Amino acid sequence: MESNVILRTESLTKYFPVKGGLLQKIVGYVKAVDGVSLDVKKGEIFGIAGESGCGKTTLGRAVLRLIEPTSGKVLFEGRDVLALKGKALEDLRRNMQIVFQDPFSSLHPRKMVKDIIGEPLIIHGLVEKSELRNRLIEILELVGLQEEHLYRFPHEFSGGQRQRIAIARAMNLRPKFLILDEPTSALDVSVQATVLNLLWKLKEQFGLTYLYITHDLAVMEYLCDRVAVMYLGKIVELAEKKDLFANPAHPYTQALLSAIPVPNPEVTREKIILKGEVPSPFNPPKGCRFRPRCQYAMKVCEDEPRFIEIGPGHSVVCHKYD
Numbered sequence: 001m002e003s004n005v006i007l008r009t010e011s012l013t014k015y016f017p018v019k020g021g022l023l024q025k026i027v028g029y030v031k032a033v034d035g036v037s038l039d040v041k042k043g044e045i046f047g048i049a050g051e052s053g054c055g056k057t058t059l060g061r062a063v064l065r066l067i068e069p070t071s072g073k074v075l076f077e078g079r080d081v082l083a084l085k086g087k088a089l090e091d092l093r094r095n096m097q098i099v100f101q102d103p104f105s106s107l108h109p110r111k112m113v114k115d116i117i118g119e120p121l122i123i124h125g126l127v128e129k130s131e132l133r134n135r136l137i138e139i140l141e142l143v144g145l146q147e148e149h150l151y152r153f154p155h156e157f158s159g160g161q162r163q164r165i166a167i168a169r170a171m172n173l174r175p176k177f178l179i180l181d182e183p184t185s186a187l188d189v190s191v192q193a194t195v196l197n198l199l200w201k202l203k204e205q206f207g208l209t210y211l212y213i214t215h216d217l218a219v220m221e222y223l224c225d226r227v228a229v230m231y232l233g234k235i236v237e238l239a240e241k242k243d244l245f246a247n248p249a250h251p252y253t254q255a256l257l258s259a260i261p262v263p264n265p266e267v268t269r270e271k272i273i274l275k276g277e278v279p280s281p282f283n284p285p286k287g288c289r290f291r292p293r294c295q296y297a298m299k300v301c302e303d304e305p306r307f308i309e310i311g312p313g314h315s316v317v318c319h320k321y322d
Helices: 056-064 086-093 113-123 129-142 147-151 159-171 189-206 217-223 241-246 251-258
Strands: 005-020 025-041 045-049 071-076 096-099 177-181 209-214 226-231 234-240 307-311 314-317
Touching (some): 005 056, 025 045, 025 209, 025 226, 045 056, 045 217, 056 096, 113 129, 113 147, 113 159, 129 159, 209 217, 226 241, 226 251, 234 251
Parallel strands (some): 045 209, 177 209
Antiparallel strands (some): 005 071, 226 234, 307 314
């Protein structure tokens, strides 16, 4: 594993069993994540893009073992995350944290802020009780909140403030790697900008690495360094941000980018309207999973496509380029 790679997944899968019948036997599997391999480099913001239901969130949670993967490998700084147990896994969690999409449901409604953000420090034994209050004030000020907020409950805050509390909880352990699971999607547009600027500031200040999960490609264009596009549990395109937005190669990526509004009434962009509905991950199409909705579908698309490198750091899974 290269020294500049902090996280690597190899053929990572997560299948959810589906049961049916009187005896509730397993009749199949929902293939939420199906053979995802990627590298995240130290200090970068790596984006995972795709529409709802493509497996983005499941991928993020499988990386942290918040849900156990079905198969594959997850390597963090060369260590096999899936092989760790007990104290070794607990120590690893200090360096790998997550900020969830909905700050209201991810914060305990009956705990004050001081308990929510202080609990990780106590569990990992990182501060003495006499130093705890000062540490909590320090981390709150870091995310733009005040000492008085320590003694309030989550329902007393706005959505943006709650997300700042969630970020403070994740940052309190001084992690190296953060998974950001659509951290601004539940917020107003004006509040989104302040939270994104906060995340950028924290990355620069602490040298963090982000895995940023979103369906908002405009935010991804602003924030990310590299982007992987997911469709129905698989990565279909991977590229540097500039390459992806300037020269999208996969038909699915082209359709996603055509839907981004252009803030100029004199500029028109041809919208690509995808036909049909997203197939079920319980019974995905054979071969290329995008085939039923693709305007370029060919007979060969009934076979599984492979990753093709079409430029430096730009790969796509499509028979058009094979």
